[in-house]
Amino acid sequence: MVVQAGRCFIQEGAPAHDFYVLTGGRAKLFSLMPDGRRQIVGFAEVGDFLGLASSESYAFTAEALGEVTLCRFPHSAIDRLVERFPRLHGRLQQEASSELVKMQARLMLLGRKTARERLASFLVEQASPCCAHALKDEHGPLTLPLPMSRTDIADYLGLTIETVSRTFSLFRKEGLISIRGASSVTLLSPGLLSDMAGGIKRS
Structure with missing residues (x-):
């Protein structure tokens, strides 16, 4: 089909x-x-x-x-x-x-993670099917297609679209991601995002 x-x-x-x-x-x-x-x-x-x-x-x-x-x-x-x-x-x-x-x-x-941890988990989840190995260490940048809308991401994470947009902006300011257009994102620090998704805080 x-x-x-x-x-x-x-x-x-x-x-x-x-x-x-x-x-x-x-x-x-x-x-x-x-x-x-x-x-x-x-x-x-x-x-x-x-x-x-x-x-x-x-x-x-x-x-x-x-x-x-x-x-x-x-x-x-x-x-x-x-x-x-x-x-x-x-x-x-x-x-x-x-x-x-x-x-x-x-x-x-949905039950325990903060907004930052939820968005990090989502990005890691999107990367896992093709680049699981790169999430275990500080591998090079990973560019991911994101065909879903910000509203879709918000609904999936149990957050408002404003919170999702604000968290994307924070990640970009912190040098964790870069965004070009609405349909893709580059993970600049895959290892840091993977740790954040798992609730691990690096010193």
Whole structure:
């Protein structure tokens, strides 16, 4: 499947007949409260499985950030897929375990971290899929695409957009990041940001 920017391919509350594997692009995942407020619950990367844990209905909406390519599989075909591709069984277990780890990290993010720690955690999270090694030490600058809006980031972190914008500005003044345009950011001190995300204060 190819999904254009801004289009939804999973709808919260809709019957969960299929699951998806993201093969290109990025997507934002969100839920709506009864009063219309939105909570972004995650940003999907290439290789992520979406809708896999759904039972009767989807628990979130998935919207394309830019053009997205997907593989769609019916839930009813999982047994046949595992029989045909035995390695898939381990991959599905890995996905289930990864979702639990992400949920625990998100509870910590929203429950205990300051605004600075939350934004640092977000930036580190965005860098992790491709540059995890660079976050462990003072590696060179890392430039990350950020296709999501500042409002999306604020919703994800449980902060106001004003707080997110102010914290971005503080990070820039402190020489932790540089920003050119609204769709990318360069981490000038990946190690410092990684420590901040983990609550470690350097002297």
